[in-house]
Amino acid sequence: MPAPSGPATPPARPLLPRTSREVRLLSRPDGLPAAEHFEVAEVPLPRPGPGEVLVRNRAFLVFAALLRMVIDGHYPGAALRPGDALFGPAVGEVVAAPAPGGPPGGGPRPGDTVLHQLGWREYAVVPAEQCAVVGPELPDPVAHLSQGWTAYGALTRAVEVRPGDTVFVTGGAGAVGSLAGQLARLLGAERVIGSTGSPDKARRLVAELGYDAAVVRGAEPVADQLAKAAPDGVDVLLDTVGGEQLRAAVAAARPGARFVLVGGLATQLAPEGLGGARPAAVDWVRVVLNRVTLRGFNAADHPDALPEWNRRFGDWLASGRISFPHTRLAGIESGPRAFREVIEGRHLGAVVVEP
Known part of the structure; x- marks a missing residue:
């Protein structure tokens, strides 16, 4: 007679790397930016503190409006200086949180897929309240980066x-x-x-x-x-x-x-x-x-429009009534090139980088 089974053992999570890579602004361009104005830097893997989570980014959006921030540092509610990592919409998986099971008071938990604003990195430490847990409405998490x-x-x-x-x-x-x-x-x-x-x-x-x-x-x-x-x-x-x-x-x-x-x-x-x-x-x-x-x-x-959009977008995608035109580029090192190509209008639809 088989022995009674005990509580299910949760699957082991993969070991995290010691380092992460991010795209930084090296210098402000005098005109349109080129590869020499950016660098892909290797940094120690960031560690989340209280109220924060560590996210492994699956993809981030490359968007032309970032140009103003690269040129003069101005962007609503944010600033960008030479030496800083770029930022923007990203979707990824929560891989660590300091509190058991997740941040204090609830919020994203390890294993959750979240949308946040710290793209241009392989791993990002994000305040839990600045992460939006995404549901199964869309067939592909990258579709959450659709504009x-x-x-x-x-x-x-x-x-x-x-x-x-x-x-x-x-x-x-x-x-x-x-x-x-x-x-x-x-x-x-x-x-x-x-x-x-x-x-x-x-x-x-x-x-x-x-x-x-x-x-x-x-x-x-x-x-x-x-x-x-x-x-x-x-x-x-x-x-x-x-x-x-x-x-x-x-x-x-x-x-x-x-x-x-x-x-x-x-x-x-x-x-x-x-x-x-x-x-x-x-x-x-x-x-x-x-x-x-x-x-x-x-x-x-209009935050009320987002869940409504996700629901309708998912239904329209499933029925074939709408498409999500986009280009995916692999590797974080392709970020600066993707940015230039977006500015030059080389692609149809959205452009995302998968680190």
Whole structure:
């Protein structure tokens, strides 16, 4: 007769390394950053203190808005100095916490998958309250790095897409725009138009992401292209770029059009913008006469949208009604190159690095 079994022994956790690697800013660039402005440094494995957890990062997001922080150190609620490690959205596994079973008072526990803001590292010590435990709604943890939350919040909280709307998405091939066009359609838009910087991406917007038409920056004037693509005008704008594309949208705005502004890459990435922002010249008379509303938007102001987005995003992914365009690059040493490629617009959708 077999002996009675005792309590199940928890599986042994792999031994942690003694060191970790992180991407640091070496010096501020005079213009667009290159590999020599960064270093991949090896550091002792960080140890969590009270109220902290140690996370092994599975992937981190590379995003163009980091450029402003690299150039002049300014970023909302944060600062970056030469010698500091970069940071940004990351998803990973909690591998250690100082209190048995997890931080004091609950929170993430070893084995949990969490979303946090200390990417660009192989391992990160994160305050427990700054970790969000992610559930099984999405089939791949990396999908939690999608910037579709910004697009979803903008199109459901800042403006509401209505059946029959014509929607214009600037930066339609970017991390936000590649999902915004798909979302606009799912939310009822009749016609969706995107802008991008290359004919190849314009083709892919229509062939792969369900856009009805695409305008190409740098070809003929954007306003002329948009007038052809949307002869009856634009009802909704989701703007990640500003500049000429915002001016074109104002010129095409129908009475009562609703514009939501989530970025300003035209200013951030233009040569003159690298040394100081220059505002876009907009026809404000047309804005007034057509009663156009313009609203700045930050998804962090609408935390209620995140669980709603995750649930709907997971359902849409499972049914094949939406895709998550993204590129994965292996190895933390690919981070600086990925950053430059994101700024140059080489990829369609989001770019993530898997350390």
